[in-house]
Amino acid sequence: MSPCVTQTSLNLFSTRSLNRFTCLTISLSRVSLADMLPVLVVHGGAGFIPKERVQLSCAGVQAAVRGGYSKLQGQGSAMDAVVEAVTLLENDHHYNAGLGSVLNAKGEVEMDAIVMDGRYLASGAVSAVRKVANPVQLARLVMDKTSHLCLTGEGASQFARSMGFPEVPGESLITEYARMRWKKNLAADANPVECQMGKMGTVGAVAVDAEGNIACATSTGGMLNKMEGRVGDTACIGCGGYADNRVGAVSPTGEGEAIMKVTLARLILFHMEQGRSAEAAADEALAYMKERVGGLGGVVVVDPQGEWSVRFSSLQMAWAAAQQQTLHYGLYTGEHFTQNIDDPY
Numbered sequence: 001m002s003p004c005v006t007q008t009s010l011n012l013f014s015t016r017s018l019n020r021f022t023c024l025t026i027s028l029s030r031v032s033l034a035d036m037l038p039v040l041v042v043h044g045g046a047g048f049i050p051k052e053r054v055q056l057s058c059a060g061v062q063a064a065v066r067g068g069y070s071k072l073q074g075q076g077s078a079m080d081a082v083v084e085a086v087t088l089l090e091n092d093h094h095y096n097a098g099l100g101s102v103l104n105a106k107g108e109v110e111m112d113a114i115v116m117d118g119r120y121l122a123s124g125a126v127s128a129v130r131k132v133a134n135p136v137q138l139a140r141l142v143m144d145k146t147s148h149l150c151l152t153g154e155g156a157s158q159f160a161r162s163m164g165f166p167e168v169p170g171e172s173l174i175t176e177y178a179r180m181r182w183k184k185n186l187a188a189d190a191n192p193v194e195c196q197m198g199k200m201g202t203v204g205a206v207a208v209d210a211e212g213n214i215a216c217a218t219s220t221g222g223m224l225n226k227m228e229g230r231v232g233d234t235a236c237i238g239c240g241g242y243a244d245n246r247v248g249a250v251s252p253t254g255e256g257e258a259i260m261k262v263t264l265a266r267l268i269l270f271h272m273e274q275g276r277s278a279e280a281a282a283d284e285a286l287a288y289m290k291e292r293v294g295g296l297g298g299v300v301v302v303d304p305q306g307e308w309s310v311r312f313s314s315l316q317m318a319w320a321a322a323q324q325q326t327l328h329y330g331l332y333t334g335e336h337f338t339q340n341i342d343d344p345y
């Protein structure tokens with residue numbers, strides 16, 4: 001189909017002085033739906049990334065968006081794309097998901113993940129799961145092979161074994177960096193939540209495929225030095241993710257307990273149902289979370305037309321998006337770079 005873009009404007013502005021949120025909007029007028037789709041948006045966690053990890057954190061989200069977008073350009077669905085992107089990020093030790101997850105109070109890895117398919121409101125999740133390299137793929141199996149929405153702990157492990165899902169030694173998911181941060185936060189005067197806000201790193205993705213189907217996926221090691229058995233927002237539908245073909249999809253990151261209190265993903269879609277744009281809805285919900293429960297975080301959002309938004313109330317969030325053969329990416333407030341998706345890094 002020949003492109004019928006008659007006017008495309010890219011608005012990027014920081015409203016930091018007003019509300020301290022990064023505001024990023026792709027606003028397009030008179031663009032056919034076929035030109036806007038497919039689209040994939042990926043995040044690598046809201047927080048602050050130490051200088052020495054910035055470059056690789058940014059490279060990781062770009063690689064993930066390229067991997068997921070190539071699925072969308074082939075026969076892949078939105079679900080295939082978000083699972084591919086999140087799998088790549090789980091395998092990258094620079095993020096708090098899969099390999100490199102933060103450790104719980106006992107010094108062990110326990111992870112949460114969710115997927116949601118906007119066609120049927122189908123969803124699958126795992127919580128407090130161990131010895132699994134790619135929890136997002138196990139979450140997809142929960143969706144595809146069970147009548148349940150979430151399996152936890154040992155039950156999730158048993159299900160994984162029954163499906164022949166590969167088990168890895170728990171130790172193999174632990175990095176030196178994660179162990180160092182765990183030790184540091186064992187000190188009596190430590191503040192793990194504060195420290196975590198310093199370096200978050202949950203990963204997530206939202207996508208709309210060429211058919212207009214919408215999906216989301218999120219994966220995390222949770223909060224630093226959390227209690228054993230703690231279940232965070234990521235495993236909970238409407239909190240750590242939501243996708244509905246009629247409205248859009250959201251993948252959040254941030255302080256899990258705050259996200260759960262305001263059911264952040266569903267709250268954003270509720271605002272979109274009331275007529276707000278993806279950007280305005282995200283902005284309103286993040287502001288509400290901050291004001292009502294003092295929580296910081298970030299989100300990636302898409303709507304059925306392929307309009308997308310990246311918003312965060314934290315200092316940074318590594319993100320990347322792919323649409324119309326263009327790679328978009330950024331990290332700091334107000335930052336937005338673009339390049340052809342086929343060009344080298």
Ligand SMILES: NC(=O)C[C@H](N)C(=O)O
Nearest residue numbers: 200202222232253254256
């Ligand atoms: N890094 C994060 O985004 C943490 C995640 N939301 C959790 O609380 O489990």
